[in-house]
Amino acid sequence: MFSRWLKQYMPRSLYARAALILVLPVVVLLLVVGVAFLQKHLEDVTAQMTETATREVTLVLETIQKAETRQQVLAATRPDLTTLELKARFVDASQDPETGRRRWYDFIAPQVESHLRAGLPDLVAVALPSGDEARLYLETDLGLLQLTIDRRRLSPTAPHQLIVTMVFFAVVMTSISFLYMRNQLRPITRLSEAAQAFGRGRVVSYTPGGAIEVRAAGSAFLEMRARIERQMEQRTMMLSGVSHDLRTPLTRLKLGLSMLPEDEAAPLKQDVDEMQLLLDAFLDFSRGVAEGPAEAIEPAVLLRQIVEDARRAGHQAELVSVEGDGTAMLRPMAMRRAVENLIGNAVRYGNRAEVSLSLTPKTTRIRVEDDGPGIPVEQRTEAVKPFSRLDPARNQNQGSGVGLGLAIVADIARAHGGVLRLGKSERLGGLCADIIVGR
Structure with missing residues (x-):
């Protein structure tokens, strides 16, 4: 319970946590040493010195009580004042x-005054200014007497020096430690930035550095990135090769069917067209996000072009809000394919598609809504898998395909370091598809 409560107040970054681990022991050490020094040394020494000064002042007061005039007082106390190194005068x-x-740093002055008042009942006021002298004002039968005493006889000289010295060297050493810690954490930060960029579909230059453990993690990341790139390249080459090789026999089939009578060739042509559609879907899926690196573009401009192209194609699409x-850092062609697939699904299973864009300092959200039958909650995870077809609920109209539309969109979103989220459109009642990527 306590750890859960403490966790919400802990810093999130590695640098801040390392700084806390570094600073907290230093602060605790300063507090412990400072308190121990004040209580065990300064307070005891100050009490003894103030008690001695109180006895000396009491001796002077006893001499004053025997005199009848101020002149007699000064004459009678002159030997004692000279011996005790005191100065006296009536004010x-x-x-x-x-x-x-x-002085603002004279934290021992309240204790000095407290001891003096406890030992001198006739004490009216104590002056402990910034100089080297202290003044005691005492009430006597002949008037207000001012006694001047060396401040060094009431408390240790410069009691703040130890604490100031500790704080100074603590700040110096902590600053040096911060610089060293920053250099040690910099390779981890570079590794994190490279991994984050790769997760968003961008490849940045990275060379392992730092401690042995960080170098090992960096080398492992480079190997993992290379394997993933090889697998993506092999997948693209395999599907592209298969799709390309199948186009030749399809072309021969179309040529042969064109020579047959129409009534005999019609069913076969439909099968060939379906195979052609399947090959085109394979090519789209194999290309994925391979069309160029990510670049800074204006998503609003891209969406307006996509919606305008959809209208020219006869689809009822509209950009409703920006x-x-x-x-944002996006692959224009890949993101165009993703949005076009969502619009195509929307008008295939419904009548209209509404597109909206929301840009925040951290994320970019592209939303496509339709008025079709939607996708049930329990089937949304299955819907984004390749070759998944939700018959018959989703295909009750003229829908047809091979089940790669949403899979391509999800693949493109993941390649941008984002996610595809499916839900229900509150405005149109059909499917609501959100592509959310980081900026």
Whole structure:
């Protein structure tokens, strides 16, 4: 329970967590040493020194009580004041004692004043200014007496020096540690950026560096990236090769069917056309996202072109809203194919398609909605798998295909480091398909 509560307040980045691990022990050490020093050393020494000064002042007060005039007081106390290194004079009681302003770092002054007041009942005020002298104002029968004493006799000299020294060197060493830690974390940051870029479909230059463990992770990432690229290339070459090789016998079949009577060739032509559609779908799936690298484009401009092309093709499509502006890193041809597939599905299983765009500082969302029958919740995971056909619910109209439309869209979204999400359109009642990628 406590760890779960603490987790929400912990920093998320590795640099911040490492900084916390580095700074927290230093701060705790400073606090422990500082408190121990104040309590065990400064307080005890200050109490002893203040008690000694209190006895000296009490001796002077006893001498004053035997005198009848101020002149007699000064004459009688002169030997004691010289021996004790004190200065005495009477001041006007009608004016407030001049206590002055304490030094902001003189944290031992309150304890000095507390001990003096406890040992001297006649003490009116204590002045502990920024100089080297302390002034005590005492009430006597002959008026207000001011005693001046060396401040070094009341408390240790510069009690703040130890704490200041500790804080100074702690800041210096912590700063040096931060610089070293930053250099150690930089290879991890570079590895993270390279992995994130590859997840979004971009290949950036990366060379392993840093500690042995980080170098090993970097080398493993490069090997994994190379294997994935080889597998994608092999998949593309295999499907492209198969599709290309099958086009030749299909062409011969079409040529042979053209020589047959129409009534005999019609069913066979339908089979050939279906095979042609299957090959075209294979080619689209094999190409995937292989058409050029990602580049900074304006998604709003791309969607307007796609919707306009769909209208010219006779589809009822409309770009209903655009929220936000700016550019995003996308593969234009791949993203065009994804949106065109969604629009094609929308008008195939419904009557209209509505496209919308939402740009935030972190994400780009392209939404396509239709008024068709939609896809049930339990079948949405199956719908994005290759060669998956949701008969008969999704194909109750003129729908036909080989089950690669949504699979291609999902593949393109993943290649951009994003995801394809399927839901129900609240506005049209049919399918709502969202392509969400990072910016």
